[in-house]
Amino acid sequence: MYRSLTIVCAIFICSSFALSVSKENYITVIVDVIQSFNKPSDVISNVCWTNIYKKKLTANLAAADNPRSIKFVNDIHAKDLVHPEKVTFLIDVRCKDSGGFLNKAASRKYFGRPHRWFIINTPANEVSVPLVIDKMHLLPDSEVYVMQLINNSYSINLIYKIKPNREWIIENYGNWSTENGLTISRRAKKVALVMRRRNLARASIVTSMVITDNGSFADLETLRYKQIDSVTKGGFHQLTALYEFMNASREFVFTDQWGHHVNGTWHGMVGHLADGTAELAGAILFITKERMPLIEYMSHPMESSIKFLFREPPLSYQNNLYLLPFQASVWYCVGSFVLVLIFAMYFSAYWEAKKVADEKQKADDTTVLVPTISDVTIFVMCAISQQGSTVELKGMLGRFMILILFLVFLFLYTAYSASIVVLLQSSSNQIRTLTDLLNSKLELGVEDTPYNRYWFMNEKEPIRRAIYEKKIAPSGSKPKFFDLTEGILQLQKKPFALNCNLGVAYKVMERYFYEHEKCGLQEISYLQNNNPWQAVRKGSPYREIFKIGLLRNAEFGLNDRTNRIMFSKKPVCSVRGGSFVSVSLVDCYPILLLLLYGMILGVMLLLVEILYYRKMNTRP
Ligand SMILES: *[C@@H]1O[C@H](CO)[C@@H](O)[C@H](O)[C@H]1NC(C)=O
Numbered sequence: 156m157y158r159s160l161t162i163v164c165a166i167f168i169c170s171s172f173a174l175s176v177s178k179e180n181y182i183t184v185i186v187d188v189i190q191s192f193n194k195p196s197d198v199i200s201n202v203c204w205t206n207i208y209k210k211k212l213t214a215n216l217a218a219a220d221n222p223r224s225i226k227f228v229n230d231i232h233a234k235d236l237v238h239p240e241k242v243t244f245l246i247d248v249r250c251k252d253s254g255g256f257l258n259k260a261a262s263r264k265y266f267g268r269p270h271r272w273f274i275i276n277t278p279a280n281e282v283s284v285p286l287v288i289d290k291m292h293l294l295p296d297s298e299v300y301v302m303q304l305i306n307n308s309y310s311i312n313l314i315y316k317i318k319p320n321r322e323w324i325i326e327n328y329g330n331w332s333t334e335n336g337l338t339i340s341r342r343a344k345k346v347a348l349v350m351r352r353r354n355l356a357r358a359s360i361v362t363s364m365v366i367t368d369n370g371s372f373a374d375l376e377t378l379r380y381k382q383i384d385s386v387t388k389g390g391f392h393q394l395t396a397l398y399e400f401m402n403a404s405r406e407f408v409f410t411d412q413w414g415h416h417v418n419g420t421w422h423g424m425v426g427h428l429a430d431g432t433a434e435l436a437g438a439i440l441f442i443t444k445e446r447m448p449l450i451e452y453m454s455h456p457m458e459s460s461i462k463f464l465f466r467e468p469p470l471s472y473q474n475n476l477y478l479l480p481f482q483a484s485v486w487y488c489v490g491s492f493v494l495v496l497i498f499a500m501y502f503s504a505y506w507e508a509k510k511v512a513d514e515k516q517k518a519d520d521t522t523v524l525v526p527t528i529s530d531v532t533i534f535v536m537c538a539i540s541q542q543g544s545t546v547e548l549k550g551m552l553g554r555f556m557i558l559i560l561f562l563v564f565l566f567l568y569t570a571y572s573a574s575i576v577v578l579l580q581s582s583s584n585q586i587r588t589l590t591d592l593l594n595s596k597l598e599l600g601v602e603d604t605p606y607n608r609y610w611f612m613n614e615k616e617p618i619r620r621a622i623y624e625k626k627i628a629p630s631g632s633k634p635k636f637f638d639l640t641e642g643i644l645q646l647q648k649k650p651f652a653l654n655c656n657l658g659v660a661y662k663v664m665e666r667y668f669y670e671h672e673k674c675g676l677q678e679i680s681y682l683q684n685n686n687p688w689q690a691v692r693k694g695s696p697y698r699e700i701f702k703i704g705l706l707r708n709a710e711f712g713l714n715d716r717t718n719r720i721m722f723s724k725k726p727v728c729s730v731r732g733g734s735f736v737s738v739s740l741v742d743c744y745p746i747l748l749l750l751l752y753g754m755i756l757g758v759m760l761l762l763v764e765i766l767y768y769r770k771m772n773t774r775p
Pocket residue numbers: 280281305306
C-alpha cells in the first residue's frame with residue numbers, strides 16, 4: 156500500500172516534471188515559429204496554463220526581434236482584431252475551453268485571411284489533425300499551424316482543405332528538436348504560401364458566364380463567330396490559363412446578363428457572385444459603387460473599347476459647301492465690289508446715253524446698255540455667272556469697265572469652282588465630342604448587348620440622356636439597338652455612328668469593307684467609366700490564387716495573346732481618296748433651295764405683274 160503510493164507519487168512528480176520540461180520547450184517552439192514568420196504579430200492566446208508559463212511566454216515573445224504583443228483571452232472580441240493582418244491566434248487544444256473558442260472563430264469566419272493560427276495539438280505517434288477542428292472547413296485562404304510532439308521531436312504542420320468536405324492536406328512546415336532548434340522545410344522557406352497551395356487537384360471552380368446566344372456555348376473553344384458574345388468568349392480564353400495555373404476543373408453557370416440591382420436583389424452574373432454560386436466572373440465588368448461590396452476586382456485584362464464608331468461624314472453634313480470656298484471677308488469684298496460696279500456701270504451708261512442724245516445719233520440702238528438700275532444689275536449678274544451679254548457700252552471708259560468686270564469674275568469663278576470640287580470630296584473631322592454627335596446629322600445606333608441596353612437606358616448625365624432620347628430611342632419609334640454585323644453594314648452604307656465594342660467591330664469591318672472605306676474612322680467614348688475588370692467573389696477562399704494567376708496571365712502576355720485573337724486593331728487606311736464619292740442630294744441641298752426660292756419669287760412677281768396690269772387696264 157505504502158509502496159504503491161510512493162510509486163504513484165513518483166510517477167506524478169516525474170510526469171509533472173516531464174510536463175514542465177515539455178511546456179518549457181513548447182514556449183521556445185512557439186516563440187521560434189512566430190519569429191520565423193518574420194512579420195509583426197499580435198498574439199491572441201487562449202491557453203489554460205499557469206501564470207508562471209504565461210509570464211514566461213510573454214517575456215520570451217517580448218525578447219524576440221519583431222514587435223510582438225501577446226494577450227491572454229477567454230473569448231474572442233472584435234476589438235482585439237483591429238489589425239487583422241497582424242493577429243496570430245494561439246490555442247492549446249488540450250484545454251477544455253478551446254472547443255468553444257474555435258467554434259466561435261469558425262462561425263465568424265476568422266480562419267480565413269489574413270489571420271494566422273497556431274494550434275498546440277495533443278502528443279501522438281504520428282501527425283494528426285486536432286479532433287476539435289476535424290469537422291471545420293479551413294480552406295486555402297487559411298494559415299493554420301499545428302504543433303505536435305511526436306517521439307521527442309516537435310513537428311509543425313500547416314493544414315487546410317481544398318474545398319469543404321474534402322480530405323485534409325497536411326504540409327510539413329518544420330520540425331523542432333532540442334538539439335537542432337527549428338528547421339523549416341525548404342519549400343516553406345522558398346515558396347510563398349499561396350503558391351504552395353495553388354494546386355487545387357482538379358477541384359471544380361465555378362465561373363458565371365454571360366451568354367446571350369444559344370450557339371455561343373458550342374463556339375467557346377472554336378471561336379467561329381467572334382462577334383457574338385465576344386466579351387464572354389474572350390473571358391473564357393483569359394481564364395483558361397488561370398485554370399491551368401491552379402489545376403482546377405471548370406464548371407459553369409450561365410446567365411444572360413451582367414447583373415444589376417433590381418428590387419433589392421442582384422441578377423445575372425453579379426447575382427451569382429453575390430450569392431456564392433460562382434467564384435469567378437466569366438466576363439469582365441465595369442466598376443460601380445453598388446457592386447463594390449459584392450465582388451472584388453482583380454485584374455484589367457483588356458482595354459475597354461466600347462465607343463461610338465463612325466466614318467467621317469461628307470463635309471456637307473456639317474456645313475453649307477457653297478459658302479466654304481471663300482472666307483467671309485472675301486464674300487464681303489465681292490458683295491461690295493458688285494455694288495460699286497453696279498453704280499459705276501450705271502453712271503457710265505447714263506453718261507454715254509446722255510452723250511449720244513446730245514450728239515443726236517439714232518437713239519434706238521439696241522446693243523447699248525440702257526442706263527436703268529435693273530438693266531445694269533442684269534448686266535453685272537451676267538458677268539458674275541459667266542454668261543455673255545447682248546448689250547455693251549460703246550465708250551472707252553465703258554469698255555474698260557466691261558473688260559475688268561469679266562476678267563475679275565472669271566478669276567473668282569475659277570477659284571470658286573476648283574474649291575467646290577475639292578470640298579465635295581472631303582469629309583468632315585469636326586465631330587469630336589458627344590455634343591457634336593448629338594447636333595450632327597449622323598444617325599446613331601447601339602450594338603445590342605445587355606450592358607449597352609442597361610447603360611444607355613439608365614444614363615443620367617444630360618448630354619448622354621439627350622443622345623439616348625433624341626437619337627437612339629426617339630419616342631414613337633423603335634429603339635435603335637442593332638446586331639453588330641447589321642450595324643457595321645449600315646456604317647458602310649450611310650452616315651451613321653454605332654456604339655459598339657471596337658475590337659470586334661474592326662474584325663467585322665475587315666470582312667465587309669473595301670480598303671477606301673476603312674479611312675476616316677473616328678471614335679467617341681460614350682460610357683463614362685470605361686475600364687472593365689476581371690472580378691471574383693468577395694471573400695472567396697481562392698482569392699489570392701486567382702490574383703496571382705491573373706497577374707501572371709498579364710505578365711506572361713497571355714492576356715495580350717487572347718486579345719489579339721479575339722479583337723482587331725483599327726484598320727489602317729491605305730488608299731484614302733482611291734475612289735470618289737458621288738454627289739448626293741445633301742450636297743446639292745443649298746442649291747436646290749436657292750432654285751426653289753427663285754421659283755417662288757418668280758411666281759410671286761408674275762402675280763404682282765398681272766395684278767398691276769389689270770389695275771392699269773381697268774383704269775378709265
Ligand atoms: C514514433 O514512435 C512510434 C513507436 O515507436 C512509431 O511507430 C512511429 O512510427 C514513430 N513516429 C515517427 C514519426 O517517427
